[in-house]
Amino acid sequence: MVCRALVVLLIAVAGAPAVLGAQQAPVPDLATIMRGPETVGREPGGVRWTPDSRYIHFSWLPPGTDWREAARPYRLRAVPGAVPEPLARRTSDSLAPMFADGYTTRDGARRYVGSGGDLYVVELPSGRFRALTRTQGPEQLVGMSGDERTLYYRDATNVFAFELGTGAIRQLTDIRNGPAPDTTRKLTPQQRALEQDQRDLLAVMRDAARADSIRKAEAAARDSSALPKVYLAREERMRGMWMSPRGTHLLFLTSTSASGTKTADVPNYVTSSGYTEEIPTRTKVGDAIGKQRVGLLEVASGKVTWLRPLANDSTQLYGGLNSWGWNDAGTLALVTADNAEFTTRVIARVHADSATITPLETLVDSAWVGGPCGGCGGWLPGDRGLWFVNESTGHAHLYTMRADGTGRRALTSGLWEVRQVELSADRSRFELHTAEVSAYERHFWTMALDGSAKTRWTKATGGHQVTVSPDGKLLADVFSTANRPPELFLQPATPMADAVQLTTSPTAAWLAGPWITPEIVEIPASDGAKVPARIYRPEQFGARSNGAAVLFVHGAGYLHNVHRWWSTYFREYQFHHLLASKGYTVLDVDYRASAGYGRDWRTAIYRHMGGRDLEDFVDASKWLTATHGIAPERIGIYGGSYGGFITLMALFTRGEYFGAGAALRSVTDWAHYNHGYTARILNEPQGDTTAYRRSSPIFLAEGLDDPLLIAHGMIDTNVHFQDVVRLAQRLIELGKTRWEMAVYPVEDHGFVRPDSWTDEYRRILELFDRWLPAGRGVQE
Numbered sequence: 001m002v003c004r005a006l007v008v009l010l011i012a013v014a015g016a017p018a019v020l021g022a023q024q025a026p027v028p029d030l031a032t033i034m035r036g037p038e039t040v041g042r043e044p045g046g047v048r049w050t051p052d053s054r055y056i057h058f059s060w061l062p063p064g065t066d067w068r069e070a071a072r073p074y075r076l077r078a079v080p081g082a083v084p085e086p087l088a089r090r091t092s093d094s095l096a097p098m099f100a101d102g103y104t105t106r107d108g109a110r111r112y113v114g115s116g117g118d119l120y121v122v123e124l125p126s127g128r129f130r131a132l133t134r135t136q137g138p139e140q141l142v143g144m145s146g147d148e149r150t151l152y153y154r155d156a157t158n159v160f161a162f163e164l165g166t167g168a169i170r171q172l173t174d175i176r177n178g179p180a181p182d183t184t185r186k187l188t189p190q191q192r193a194l195e196q197d198q199r200d201l202l203a204v205m206r207d208a209a210r211a212d213s214i215r216k217a218e219a220a221a222r223d224s225s226a227l228p229k230v231y232l233a234r235e236e237r238m239r240g241m242w243m244s245p246r247g248t249h250l251l252f253l254t255s256t257s258a259s260g261t262k263t264a265d266v267p268n269y270v271t272s273s274g275y276t277e278e279i280p281t282r283t284k285v286g287d288a289i290g291k292q293r294v295g296l297l298e299v300a301s302g303k304v305t306w307l308r309p310l311a312n313d314s315t316q317l318y319g320g321l322n323s324w325g326w327n328d329a330g331t332l333a334l335v336t337a338d339n340a341e342f343t344t345r346v347i348a349r350v351h352a353d354s355a356t357i358t359p360l361e362t363l364v365d366s367a368w369v370g371g372p373c374g375g376c377g378g379w380l381p382g383d384r385g386l387w388f389v390n391e392s393t394g395h396a397h398l399y400t401m402r403a404d405g406t407g408r409r410a411l412t413s414g415l416w417e418v419r420q421v422e423l424s425a426d427r428s429r430f431e432l433h434t435a436e437v438s439a440y441e442r443h444f445w446t447m448a449l450d451g452s453a454k455t456r457w458t459k460a461t462g463g464h465q466v467t468v469s470p471d472g473k474l475l476a477d478v479f480s481t482a483n484r485p486p487e488l489f490l491q492p493a494t495p496m497a498d499a500v501q502l503t504t505s506p507t508a509a510w511l512a513g514p515w516i517t518p519e520i521v522e523i524p525a526s527d528g529a530k531v532p533a534r535i536y537r538p539e540q541f542g543a544r545s546n547g548a549a550v551l552f553v554h555g556a557g558y559l560h561n562v563h564r565w566w567s568t569y570f571r572e573y574q575f576h577h578l579l580a581s582k583g584y585t586v587l588d589v590d591y592r593a594s595a596g597y598g599r600d601w602r603t604a605i606y607r608h609m610g611g612r613d614l615e616d617f618v619d620a621s622k623w624l625t626a627t628h629g630i631a632p633e634r635i636g637i638y639g640g641s642y643g644g645f646i647t648l649m650a651l652f653t654r655g656e657y658f659g660a661g662a663a664l665r666s667v668t669d670w671a672h673y674n675h676g677y678t679a680r681i682l683n684e685p686q687g688d689t690t691a692y693r694r695s696s697p698i699f700l701a702e703g704l705d706d707p708l709l710i711a712h713g714m715i716d717t718n719v720h721f722q723d724v725v726r727l728a729q730r731l732i733e734l735g736k737t738r739w740e741m742a743v744y745p746v747e748d749h750g751f752v753r754p755d756s757w758t759d760e761y762r763r764i765l766e767l768f769d770r771w772l773p774a775g776r777g778v779q780e
Contacts, residue, residue: 034757041505143243152243174227228302245330258288309337367603411451463565480566546583548772553639560596610649640664648697713747
């Protein structure tokens with residue numbers, strides 16, 4: 001491990017730009033870069049404090065650990081200079097109840113949790129715990145009574161009460177998979193007449209009928225003292241349950257899978273059996289979707305009221321359905337619902353005693369409802385109402401409202417986004433991660449429940465992910481900069497205090513590398529917008545320009561990659577250093593649809609992917625020509641997944657602005673992708689053929705003229721290998737010759753093996769080296 005003094009020095013100089021001609025470490029070769037986590041390390045994950053605030057537990061691996069190794073459990077003393085201690089996985093698993101979420105008593109002395117299928121009580125702040133149940137069946141907590149004497153938990157379909165004083169367990173519901181049995185006898189008139197003759201003629205038949213009547217009466221008497229039976233519909237399954245703190249009502253969600261759907265299977269050719277095996281994956285966009293329902297059960301009577309959070313939702317088809325649970329009094333619950341078209345999101349209040357549901361907040365979007373922290377919300381303590389986050393002003397912000405729907409109030413505002421919000425452990429304040437300082441930074445803030453006392457806690461430029469200690473005195477911060485991977489830092493709970501680094505994840509050799517903090521530039525777009533991009537210049541590596549450039553397209557569409565913290569595309573970050581050291585100017589662009597810039601940026605691709613987002617790369621090409629003198633035919637473009645899709649659209653429809661492209665694991669026909677992602681943006685293919693035809697590269701392949709590399713994993717269960725197989729056939733039929741395909745038999749959507757990564761990026765580098773520096777067509 002690198003000594004701490006060296007680590008501090010490296011952090012201090014991390015943001016300094018490289019100077020032309022200055023002595024610096026060379027950029028590693030491609031094979032070294034593609035070792036991935038072996039060199040850059042593993043990010044500390046799953047950060048949790050022990051209840052006594054003495055230790056931080058997390059998952060991690062020390063520098064240089066083989067890429068095949070999965071992250072292992074570690075802990076640290078929460079003091080400067082502490083060294084990560086490995087924990088046996090069995091030991092870590094045995095401590096799971098200490099860290100589980102649950103219900104904390106009002107005096108803060110105990111927390112009741114479910115862990116590993118059993119119930120536990122955790123003493124606070126010591127963290128000592130003991131099991132309340134030890135069963136084979138999985139128990140899951142669904143509530144605690146307002147007097148804190150009873151825990152409510154569920155099995156697969158029913159709810160039970162655990163009396164903390166006596167340990168007694170009572171079943172509260174009798175919910176059964178349906179449909180309800182039909183006990184009525186259906187007789188034809190002829191059969192009914194014959195039975196009547198039997199009773200009239202034979203005493204034994206009359207005696208049997210009398211005995212049957214007595215048995216039914218006795219069964220009815222027994223049932224009157226039993227729990228009322230509730231039957232779900234055929235194939236309907238329980239999704240979630242929330243028991244009111246009063247113990248009188250159960251809110252529950254169910255789902256029923258759609259019938260008649262067809263699942264795409266992915267062939268796996270490299271198997272231990274030696275036979276091709278099929279991997280079941282998913283349906284395709286536009287196929288039938290399952291039904292969902294929300295019900296309110298009156299426990300005493302067994303009466304179920306099926307609620308409708310959206311107007312005209314008789315189909316029970318939702319884009320999303322969830323609950324934020326009950327208020328402290330147990331009289332009101334919250335339900336959130338998105339319509340099947342993804343254009344409307346409702347927050348609705350459920351009134352237990354009247355079994356009614358009332359919309360409180362309705363957000364309608366002409367494209368689709370979304371944004372960061374879209375599922376953030378819940379009840380405030382006592383009778384203070386509720387809180388939620390939405391994009392109603394064009395940027396994601398935090399709001400509160402009284403339980404009756406009045407008093408809606410924005411607690412944050414501005415041309416920036418709230419990225420994450422939750423209530424503090426004691427529910428006394430909000431804890432937020434936001435972009436208020438800059439769209440390119442993420443900082444930690446707290447704020448009182450009324451919006452006052454807003455305080456920024458983190459100081460260093462970059463990206464922070466903070467977890468507050470239970471005693472509120474310390475912050476565990478997973479922090480990174482653009483040129484240093486995430487590490488675990490410890491900070492006193494003092495605003496803007498200095499933090500101490502506790503982990504070092506990269507190898508010493510990697511830390512000694514030439515890693516720069518790329519400058520962020522804003523490219524003027526043709527519609528007047530400013531498009532953010534990170535730029536890598538040859539002179540930063542002591543190289544001369546080769547007259548060529550490369551544009552990188554990040555994946556996922558809605559993802560933020562131009563910022564001042566560590567990129568999830570860390571291999572590409574290093575690859576861009578290699579390209580720049582060879583003379584290429586590299587731009588990494590946050591095109592339209594990227595996260596971090598508000599609603600209009602996010603939805604600019606509605607009904608036309610490969611439209612405004614692609615134009616941002618056209619504008620980037622023009623900017624390189626205007627400001628760096630790089631001819632369009634010397635500008636390459638590449639990316640994976642959505643980035644591969646944009647690369648195909650660039651070469652198929654705007655090839656005059658690009659000289660070559662590499663499309664990795666790319667969508668070629670959006671009608672073959674999944675429903676949840678695609679239907680939001682393009683609607684359904686059977687109802688909006690225009691959107692799908694103009695957004696799918698396979699329909700536009702006749703425009704290909706520039707050299708193209710297609711690379712794809714053959715067991716990709718996200719964007720199926722079938723996508724590029726169909727495109728290859730299309731290119732063959734069109735007589736296209738300036739393309740090639742590389743396939744990777746054992747790789748899924750995200751490659752794992754370093755040899756696969758190396759082979760793929762070797763081909764990308766060779767493509768650019770062949771076609772870009774020398775100019776278009778010179779080496780044909």
